[in-house]
Amino acid sequence: xxxxxxxxxxxxMCLGIIGCVTVPKGFLKPSDDYLAKRQxxxxxxxxxxxxxxxxxxxGVLQDLGFTLGDSETKLGLVSASKKADATxxxxxxxxxxxxxxxxNPDLVQQCDKSQVIKAAVIIKPSLDGKKIVxxxxxxxxxxxxxxxxxxxxxxxxxxxxxxxYDTLSKAIFLEAQQI
Amino acid sequence: MKKSRNYYRxxxxxxxxxxxxGCATPAANALRANESQVKLRSIQTRAFDTTDKxxxxxxxxxxxxxxxxxxDKADFLLGSVTGSKFLGQAVVTMSVTVRPRxxxxxxxxxxxxxxxxxxxxxGTYQDFFTALEKxxxxxxxxxx
Numbered sequence: 001x002x003x004x005x006x007x008x009x010x011x012x013m014c015l016g017i018i019g020c021v022t023v024p025k026g027f028l029k030p031s032d033d034y035l036a037k038r039q040x041x042x043x044x045x046x047x048x049x050x051x052x053x054x055x056x057x058x059g060v061l062q063d064l065g066f067t068l069g070d071s072e073t074k075l076g077l078v079s080a081s082k083k084a085d086a087t088x089x090x091x092x093x094x095x096x097x098x099x100x101x102x103x104n105p106d107l108v109q110q111c112d113k114s115q116v117i118k119a120a121v122i123i124k125p126s127l128d129g130k131k132i133v134x135x136x137x138x139x140x141x142x143x144x145x146x147x148x149x150x151x152x153x154x155x156x157x158x159x160x161x162x163x164x165y166d167t168l169s170k171a172i173f174l175e176a177q178q179i
Numbered sequence: 180m181k182k183s184r185n186y187y188r189x190x191x192x193x194x195x196x197x198x199x200x201g202c203a204t205p206a207a208n209a210l211r212a213n214e215s216q217v218k219l220r221s222i223q224t225r226a227f228d229t230t231d232k233x234x235x236x237x238x239x240x241x242x243x244x245x246x247x248x249x250x251d252k253a254d255f256l257l258g259s260v261t262g263s264k265f266l267g268q269a270v271v272t273m274s275v276t277v278r279p280r281x282x283x284x285x286x287x288x289x290x291x292x293x294x295x296x297x298x299x300x301x302g303t304y305q306d307f308f309t310a311l312e313k314x315x316x317x318x319x320x321x322x323x
Contacts, residue, residue: 023293025300027266028273028307034245041244074255075236120250120262124237135241139249139265152265154247 040158042135043165045172050076050123053132056171057121063167066119076123086115086142109146116141117155136164222301224288225308226280227315235285235315236260239275242307242314248273269294273307287311 031037045053057078058068066080092111099107118139126133138155229235232255239260240250248262248271258277263270273291280286289307291298298304 028303030245030310070252072253075253077253137249
């Protein structure tokens with residue numbers, strides 16, 4: 001029997017391309033900008049009252065519309081999540097325009113619709129034990145109008161972190177004054 | 180005519196290979212690890228010369244945060260920390276446990292999952308422990 005080389009080659013190529021999903025390497029290596037990330041996500045407060053800061057953090061998360069999730073007070077962890085609208089008017093407009101032009105009215109279904117934002121806050125004493133260090137990280141999952149996940153990402157917008165710490169500073173002040 | 184029959188036979192044969200081998204079947208896979216248990220443990224575990232469980236757990240948390248993980252759960256009694264991060268469209272989840280080993284050491288074990296497959300590459304875990312070592316060193320040297 002003569003072996004039809006070309007066809008066999010094509011079939012093997014297909015198998016190779018389909019394959020099973022492989023796990024990439026090196027994703028547990030810190031990126032080069034991790035110190036910059038720390039600066040963005042961390043703040044120090046000149047107090048040793050860990051409990052007060054933790055209570056303030058929980059209050060701030062509520063102020064920002066988050067629902068508190070898991071927490072472990074012995075380690076200073078508070079996590080929370082929030083559902084929010086993710087509609088971007090210009091994106092919807094563009095989708096309607098190009099969808100109409102390209103005769104593809106379903107394109108608007110691909111637009112962002114809603115999102116869940118997850119936050120984790122860690123409160124711990126600083127190295128010299130004289131201050132409290134707070135670190136927050138945010139993630140979000142965005143769904144489109146068809147109910148599929150559009151994208152998942154870590155939030156790196158400095159404004160978001162700024163807003164969190166502004167609110168926290170205010171809350172710590174308010175709580176210190178018993179308001 | 181005969182030639183085309185040969186093609187069909189080959190295609191059928193290959194199709195059988197694909198369907199019969201395929202990717203792993205779900206039910207049988209629930210309690211299976213690809214690597215041997217002992218080897219997997221040694222890949223995922225390191226010992227540290229400290230007994231301060233709280234500090235170690237907080238260092239684990241901050242290392243995971245350096246690696247873009249958002250911490251989902253933690254339990255001091257069990258010594259467990261669980262977090263997740265996004266890598267493109269895939270979700271990486273990792274849980275780390277800290278427990279005492281003898282009188283003078285703590286044992287740290289990490290295991291990670293990438294999407295639906297568990298991570299068994301030694302290098303990946305080595306990266307994590309290197310970062311963890313560095314964080315503890317940083318802590319000792321008061322750099323952060």
